[in-house]
Amino acid sequence: MNFTMSEALEVLESTPQTLEAFLSGLSDDWLRCNEGEGTWNISEVIEHLIEGDKNNWIPRLEFILTEGESQPFPPFDRYSHLRGKSERTMEEKLCEFKTIRMHNTTKLKSLINDEQNLEMTGSHPALGVVKVRELISTWVVHDLTHLAQIVRIMAERYRDDVGPWKEYLGVLKKEG
């Protein structure tokens, strides 16, 4: 196992600024493209990250810390951001994400003040027994998953434009 709180926080704290550097100033054609019908565009990915920071990670962590395994935590709706489409700009969304993430990492540090908290267990409605350290690791990898998704969406847009170079570009190789 590689998890430590301090290294997990390095990633969680830098994700908003990474996304800001990456996405601020991109034209709408980049922000609105997706990987085909039924897939998310970049704006929808950012809304999903905001939603997770609002309703998933910290609420579940608090649920484990107070309830343990006594009852499963409520399922998280991974698609709720797709209803009630908002008209905010990318800059506004990135700003909201930065604010809520800063709030949440501060909260995380206050909740986990002891290595022993990391071993506490809760009950995931589908996955069964999970540990606090697994939840926080998953939060980190969830950030990375969606960063990878954004990169893949953008690369996909140039799939035909790269011509014969396609075969050298790993990101254009579809997962099996």
Added chain:
Amino acid sequence: MNFTMSEALEVLESTPQTLEAFLSGLSDDWLRCNEGEGTWNISEVIEHLIEGDKNNWIPRLEFILTEGESQPFPPFDRYSHLRGKSERTMEEKLCEFKTIRMHNTTKLKSLINDEQNLEMTGSHPALGVVKVRELISTWVVHDLTHLAQIVRIMAERYRDDVGPWKEYLGVLKKEG
């Protein structure tokens, strides 16, 4: 085709600041991990990006603009950064990348001052006839490929730490 010079430049110009936001301040355990034997760590990926900006993209573009298809351009050694290991810090490497990329995007803008330049063709030693617009598109997707690689390397480090959540995390699904 989706390529436009201005949108390609949006990505090429932001990559250094994206990497800086993402990687500055990460501890050595993040920067030195890789995806297994024979794979690159994050430092090596950054050195490869520097190498490409030094010896690949602009030199090849100039070669096409002056030589056309009259002779194939010299092959690019994609592994040269792995020889002569340097002892620079990540911050120094990111700074070097930012400097050379700024120089190169300025150069790119001065070389391509006309849509017609984009249709000019050269001869790739392995791929055959390639267009300027394909070369520049490939430069963009090459940035994205290596950003995706960095994200994947980091996620891989927590493969076991996420416990049962692994099945929900797309970035941990190995390509086929």
